[in-house]
Amino acid sequence: QTGTVAANPEQYDQAYICPVTIGSQTLHLDFDTGSSDLWVFSNLMPSSEVDGQTEFNTNSAGATKKDGYTWSISYGDGSGASGVVYADTVNVGGATATSQAVEAATSVSSEFTSDTGSDGLLGLAFSSINQVKPTPQTTFFDTVKSSLEAELFTADLQSNGPGSYTFGYIDSSKYTGSITYTAVDNSQGFWGFTAGGYTVGGGGSNSTGTIGSAIADTGTSLMYLPTAAVQSYYSQVSGSSYSSSQGGYIFPCSASLPSLTVSIGGHGFVVPGSNFNYSPTGSGNTCFGGLQENTGIGFTIFGDVFLRAVYAIFDETQGSPRIGFAAQ
Numbered sequence: 001q002t003g004t005v006a007a008n009p010e011q012y013d014q015a016y017i018c019p020v021t022i023g024s025q026t027l028h029l030d031f032d033t034g035s036s037d038l039w040v041f042s043n044l045m046p047s048s049e050v051d052g053q054t055e056f057n058t059n060s061a062g063a064t065k066k067d068g069y070t071w072s073i074s075y076g077d078g079s080g081a082s083g084v085v086y087a088d089t090v091n092v093g094g095a096t097a098t099s100q101a102v103e104a105a106t107s108v109s110s111e112f113t114s115d116t117g118s119d120g121l122l123g124l125a126f127s128s129i130n131q132v133k134p135t136p137q138t139t140f141f142d143t144v145k146s147s148l149e150a151e152l153f154t155a156d157l158q159s160n161g162p163g164s165y166t167f168g169y170i171d172s173s174k175y176t177g178s179i180t181y182t183a184v185d186n187s188q189g190f191w192g193f194t195a196g197g198y199t200v201g202g203g204g205s206n207s208t209g210t211i212g213s214a215i216a217d218t219g220t221s222l223m224y225l226p227t228a229a230v231q232s233y234y235s236q237v238s239g240s241s242y243s244s245s246q247g248g249y250i251f252p253c254s255a256s257l258p259s260l261t262v263s264i265g266g267h268g269f270v271v272p273g274s275n276f277n278y279s280p281t282g283s284g285n286t287c288f289g290g291l292q293e294n295t296g297i298g299f300t301i302f303g304d305v306f307l308r309a310v311y312a313i314f315d316e317t318q319g320s321p322r323i324g325f326a327a328q
């Protein structure tokens, strides 16, 4: 079987929301290759924590409670959720898992309550970091992958317009040139890979360092790189500065932004400058950068700002996992 689902950007491309059928309900979930739990708003939550989101109905005929199973997750940005576990049929654009662990929230943090466009998350990292106790559950991809035409999924994220995720096949209309594959280190449960040198702007190779180990994370809005690369980038943006009040680099919204070329698997991938203007700060006509330092996060994260510039293939067809990127 295969699946194809639209990925709809929230405001400022903060996250990408996809329709998922669970039993007879359709919920809109944030597909996240940087976490491994499929959790949803549910009828078990206090109404004070719900602001228009669709609630999974745990009383529906097809939902089977997994007695004694609970979950609690906290994300690197400080948000979190917790609850209990059901099994139900989950259909993502035609790819169907007949008995998928659906983690029904009994409580969510305020960030999720106020993210009115999302009814929960669908984790696509490795099942080794699933947060269900006493027994970790498989991700949707792990549950269905043996039944897919090919054991892979792809992400095509677009700015201000629907992109798509596919399960079980590569859509050759989504990219140009060839796909560059590189090995994945999933020892921490993420789609980890090694990135090489970088170049700021279309000029000569003014990169001095290499980026090193990184994760591909559709659930993170921005791109977080080592300090040297970030400082090198913003040294080319006139009027830019680090704002401790805003918590990152900002610049005049009228600034012209250079591109950033990153070498992965020996191929240079170009992120256009426009991708690095994330959002207005709300003060003094300054804008918040889509490229920020990885200090304090613990990972170098190739989030949506990077993933919008490429077609990404999350591939387990070779036995050991690999990740592929192609220009769009």
Ligand SMILES: C[C@H](Cc1ccc(C(C)(C)C)cc1)[C@H](NN)c1nnnn1Cc1ccc2c(c1)OCO2
Binding pocket: 015, 030, 032, 033, 034, 035, 074, 075, 076, 077, 079, 111, 112, 115, 118, 217, 219, 220, 221, 297, 301
């Ligand atoms: C943060 C997301 C997970 C999430 C997504 C959406 C949301 C809201 C709906 C409420 C907006 C909260 C949370 C990420 N997913 N892999 C993640 N989960 N765990 N670590 N990361 C990566 C990281 C870690 C730290 C950081 C960060 C990123 O951005 C800013 O600081």
